[in-house]
Amino acid sequence: MFRTRLPLRFAHCDPAGIAYYPRYFELCDAAIEDWTAEVLGVSRREMHFAQGLGMPTVTLSAEFAIPSRLGDLLDFTVRITRVGRSSVDLKVDIDCGDERRFCVRYTQVLTDLARGKSHPWPPELLERLTKDLP
Amino acid sequence: MFRTRLPLRFAHCDPAGIAYYPRYFELCDAAIEDWTAEVLGVSRREMHFAQGLGMPTVTLSAEFAIPSRLGDLLDFTVRITRVGRSSVDLKVDIDCGDERRFCVRYTQVLTDLARGKSHPWPPELLERLTKDLP
Amino acid sequence: MFRTRLPLRFAHCDPAGIAYYPRYFELCDAAIEDWTAEVLGVSRREMHFAQGLGMPTVTLSAEFAIPSRLGDLLDFTVRITRVGRSSVDLKVDIDCGDERRFCVRYTQVLTDLARGKSHPWPPELLERLTKDLP
Amino acid sequence: MFRTRLPLRFAHCDPAGIAYYPRYFELCDAAIEDWTAEVLGVSRREMHFAQGLGMPTVTLSAEFAIPSRLGDLLDFTVRITRVGRSSVDLKVDIDCGDERRFCVRYTQVLTDLARGKSHPWPPELLERLTKDLP
Numbered sequence: 224m225f226r227t228r229l230p231l232r233f234a235h236c237d238p239a240g241i242a243y244y245p246r247y248f249e250l251c252d253a254a255i256e257d258w259t260a261e262v263l264g265v266s267r268r269e270m271h272f273a274q275g276l277g278m279p280t281v282t283l284s285a286e287f288a289i290p291s292r293l294g295d296l297l298d299f300t301v302r303i304t305r306v307g308r309s310s311v312d313l314k315v316d317i318d319c320g321d322e323r324r325f326c327v328r329y330t331q332v333l334t335d336l337a338r339g340k341s342h343p344w345p346p347e348l349l350e351r352l353t354k355d356l357p
Numbered sequence: 358m359f360r361t362r363l364p365l366r367f368a369h370c371d372p373a374g375i376a377y378y379p380r381y382f383e384l385c386d387a388a389i390e391d392w393t394a395e396v397l398g399v400s401r402r403e404m405h406f407a408q409g410l411g412m413p414t415v416t417l418s419a420e421f422a423i424p425s426r427l428g429d430l431l432d433f434t435v436r437i438t439r440v441g442r443s444s445v446d447l448k449v450d451i452d453c454g455d456e457r458r459f460c461v462r463y464t465q466v467l468t469d470l471a472r473g474k475s476h477p478w479p480p481e482l483l484e485r486l487t488k489d490l491p
Numbered sequence: 492m493f494r495t496r497l498p499l500r501f502a503h504c505d506p507a508g509i510a511y512y513p514r515y516f517e518l519c520d521a522a523i524e525d526w527t528a529e530v531l532g533v534s535r536r537e538m539h540f541a542q543g544l545g546m547p548t549v550t551l552s553a554e555f556a557i558p559s560r561l562g563d564l565l566d567f568t569v570r571i572t573r574v575g576r577s578s579v580d581l582k583v584d585i586d587c588g589d590e591r592r593f594c595v596r597y598t599q600v601l602t603d604l605a606r607g608k609s610h611p612w613p614p615e616l617l618e619r620l621t622k623d624l625p
Numbered sequence: 626m627f628r629t630r631l632p633l634r635f636a637h638c639d640p641a642g643i644a645y646y647p648r649y650f651e652l653c654d655a656a657i658e659d660w661t662a663e664v665l666g667v668s669r670r671e672m673h674f675a676q677g678l679g680m681p682t683v684t685l686s687a688e689f690a691i692p693s694r695l696g697d698l699l700d701f702t703v704r705i706t707r708v709g710r711s712s713v714d715l716k717v718d719i720d721c722g723d724e725r726r727f728c729v730r731y732t733q734v735l736t737d738l739a740r741g742k743s744h745p746w747p748p749e750l751l752e753r754l755t756k757d758l759p
Contacts, residue, residue: 233505233658233669234513234651238405238561239470240506240674244414245386248379249636256635267635268696271372272642280378284418290473293506294670336373339424367524367535367639368517368647372695374540374640383502390501401501402562406508427640428536506673507738512682513654516647539640548646552686558741604641607692 224302225258231295241290248285251315251327254299258313262301263351276342278331281310285327295319306352309333309341358436359392365429375424382419385449385461388433392447396435397482410476412465415444419461429453440486443467443475492570493526499563509558519583519595522567526581530569531616544610546599549578553595563587574620577601577609626704627660633697643692650687653717653729656701660715664703665750678744680733683712689727697721708754711735711743 235246259278260266270276291297298318305312313329335342344352369380393412394400404410425431432452439446447463469476478486503514527546528534538544559565566586573580581597603610612620637648661680662668672678693699700720707714715731737744746754 232655234511234654236506237501238504238506238508239411239413241413243502244417245379245382245502248382252379252636253634266696268694271695277373279373279375279424280421282418282420283378284416285414286416287414290413292670293673294668366521368520368645370640371635372638372640372642377636379636386502387500400562402560405561426536427539428534507679507681509681512685513647513650516650520647545641547641547643547692548687548689550686550688551646552684554684555682558681 224300225254225262226298226300227254227257228296228298229253231291231293231297233293236293241292244285244287247287247291247317247325248327250297251299251317254301254315255313255329255331258301262303263348265348271336275336277334277336278311279334280329280331282330283327285325287325289322289324291319291324295324297324303352303356304328306344306349306356309343311352358434359388359396360432360434361388361391362430362432363387365425365427365431367427370427375426378419378421381421381425381451381459382461384431385433385451388435388449389447389463389465392435396437397485399482405470409470411468411470412445413468414463414465416464417461419459421459423456423458425453425458429458431458437486437490438462440478440483440490443477445486492568493522493530494566494568495522495525496564496566497521499559499561499565501561504561509560512553512555515553515555515559515585515593516595518565519567519585522569522583523581523597523599526569530571531619533616539604543604545602545604546579547602548597548599550598551595553593555593557590557592559587559592563592565592571620571624572596574612574617574624577611579620626702627664628700628702629656629659630698630700631655633693633695633699635695638695643694646687646689649689649693649719649727650729652699653701653719656703656717657715657731657733660703664705665753667750673738677738679736679738680713681736682731682733684732685729687727687729691724691726693721693726697726699726705754705758706730708746708751708758711745713754 229250231242235242237243256267300316302314304314310332316326317324333342363384365376369376371377390401434450436448438448444466450460451458467476497518499510503510505511524535568584570582572582578600584594585592601610631652637644639645658669702718704716706716712734718728719726735744
């Protein structure tokens with residue numbers, strides 16, 4: 224389990240003054256970026272530019288329970304729910320204080336960017352990923 | 358069924374040179390914006406500012422099949438799959454030429470923005486929504 | 492002189508219901524993307540991925556005269572005001588109907604992306620650029 | 626002088642792997658958002674929704690010296706350079722380590738959002754603004 228806090232900024236809000244959902248996904252992606260660095264032990268910069276690997280999303284589903292407002296401090300909790308040969312399922316829960324605002328479930332696949340094909344987890348990443356499994 | 362074509366621009370692409378998924382949702386939202394004007398017969402400007410109504414997304418799920426690249430012309434097809442008292446389910450299929458790139462299923466709810474509560478479809482909108490139902 | 496029309500969408504508006512200026516720059520960049528294809532005769536996709544060239548902005552200045560609102564149809568007029576060995580100055584005027592909304596002046600430099608250095612205009616681009624000069 | 630640090634994320638980078646300038650303005654705006662809360666003592670949420678005031682940008686100019694890359698930690702330094710009856714000039718310098726990456730100069734105007742007109746600085750804000758003047 225990994226947790227990070229990100230503010231809901233002016234840039235993320237729509238004319239109704241609440242979070243615009245495409246920006247929510249930018250924020251989730253920022254949380255997963257931090258998760259990658261912390262839990263996998265590799266920055267996206269290194270992954271992309273030194274290793275030529277990426278983690279594109281193949282499926283996602285989201286439930287938006289309660290709208291968020293400008294200035295809300297959002298807590299993103301990232302959990303690994305399944306690990307495959309080259310894929311990982313993540314569940315991201317987003318809370319403000321005690322309130323569940325929304326959650327997103329992802330399947331992402333480690334991908335060789337030059338070949339555009341899935342790439343099996345290297346052993347050291349697999350170990351880090353499965354250590355966290357329930 | 359409503360169809361609109363939008364280009365994948367530089368602004369939508371990530372360091373791997375392919376579409377960044379939060380921008381995909383901006384593009385889908387643009388397609389739904391055009392669908393609203395054409396199929397519901399009301400612009401988002403009128404809906405939000407004159408009528409005080411919005412159509413926030415309560416759930417969505419997406420499958421990303423094949424990545425899109427800078428300059429691709431994407432065809433967004435919006436279909437109504439279910440109409441409730443104040444909600445609507447939409448399926449958006451996104452193709453480039455003959456290739457299915459991704460699809461998104463939405464549940465959106467007509468909402469009174471001031472009260473933050475769902476609002477039943479007015480009869481003229483309900484008629485337009487159900488006319489299109491399979 | 493090149494002109495293109497782009498709508499101000501929900502995604503571009505802030506909690507005050509007017510255009511959020513970072514999104515204005517995305518729209519200007521979309522107009523310059525279309526200008527590149529039409530006036531220079533090369534798509535950004537070809538420029539970036541086949542030729543390894545880009546046109547980063549080195550300076551810009553903007554004046555925001557009158558706010559734009561959701562649903563406004565904005566006309567972007569792109570004019571070349573100066574051409575250097577590897578640079579170009581552009582003036583982009585943005586109108587809605589008869590009203591000038593904002594304008595942006597750019598200096599952009601043709602750049603070899605791999606070397607990170609400026610690259611002189613190839614003769615065929617130089618000819619296209621200077622043909623349009625006042 | 627106010628300083629805040631923000632990471633350059635995947636979401637901010639273009640197909641060349643460097644910062645895309647419209648996203649730079651989102652980051653600058655985030656820095657000014659934090660400056661507003663800290664230096665003016667009022668959050669944007671309170672300013673917009675409780676006080677009905679905004680600070681739209683009327684002019685800006687930017688110089689982009691050295692590109693920033695995915696993962697760079699950027700330091701945003703916000704300085705007040707002029708205070709008018711209802712306006713303020715800000716200079717934002719953005720550094721990575723010892724390197725100046727870019728700078729932006731802004732003129733922003735305190736605005737009554739309902740009336741769409743400039744609004745003189747309230748005495749307590751004026752005092753906070755001028756305290757910081759060189």
